[in-house]
Amino acid sequence: MSKTIQYFFAPQSPFVYLGHERLLKLGAQYGAMIEPKPFDIGAVFAETGGLPLAKRAPQRQAYRLQELERWSRHLGLPMNLQPKFFPVDQTPASLLLVAAREEKGADQALELASAIVRAVWAEDRNIADPATLEELAGDAGYDGAALLAASRSPETQQKYEGFTQEARDAGVFGAPWYVVDGQGFWGQDRLDFVERLLQA
Numbered sequence: 001m002s003k004t005i006q007y008f009f010a011p012q013s014p015f016v017y018l019g020h021e022r023l024l025k026l027g028a029q030y031g032a033m034i035e036p037k038p039f040d041i042g043a044v045f046a047e048t049g050g051l052p053l054a055k056r057a058p059q060r061q062a063y064r065l066q067e068l069e070r071w072s073r074h075l076g077l078p079m080n081l082q083p084k085f086f087p088v089d090q091t092p093a094s095l096l097l098v099a100a101r102e103e104k105g106a107d108q109a110l111e112l113a114s115a116i117v118r119a120v121w122a123e124d125r126n127i128a129d130p131a132t133l134e135e136l137a138g139d140a141g142y143d144g145a146a147l148l149a150a151s152r153s154p155e156t157q158q159k160y161e162g163f164t165q166e167a168r169d170a171g172v173f174g175a176p177w178y179v180v181d182g183q184g185f186w187g188q189d190r191l192d193f194v195e196r197l198l199q200a
Helices: 014-030 041-048 058-075 091-104 106-121 130-139 144-151 154-169 188-199
Strands: 004-009 033-038 177-180 183-186
Touching (some): 014 058, 014 188, 033 091, 033 106, 041 154, 130 144
Parallel strands (some): 004 033
Antiparallel strands (some): 177 183
């Protein structure tokens, strides 16, 4: 029986960018279903002791940049370590992805997520800008204007809040976060452990 991976993520996260395509490849390789669940990481941080980047100690900020550079080089992924549009409000992009999942299902929403995380970390684009989101959605096979409108609906907001509550209930405190067989894994550097469960 194929497994399901619950994928809690924030589309502005550099570590989501580093792990996203690898996660999709694991899903395809093992026939696992990936359930994308964008959530409000700011709200979860506030409840679990996480700090926004600007409020972290300088030592932590410096080490983060070293890690991003290491992983970018290791994975062969192009990455601007200090993109023009970061920090950025993740809410518009998250709501767009929630609406995308409702409209065309998880797989196509994951493709749009690929474009959104790449836009931040490899293309210096602003994912809080409606025109940018509309263009990214159109390139991913959606009616960009219609999806943008759907992302602003109360129903989409309610679903987004639901994913955020699911994250709380699952003990999530960072992103990306993967849940397989009831086990949580924090960070793209835990994908090896996710693969071991998928192999079992």
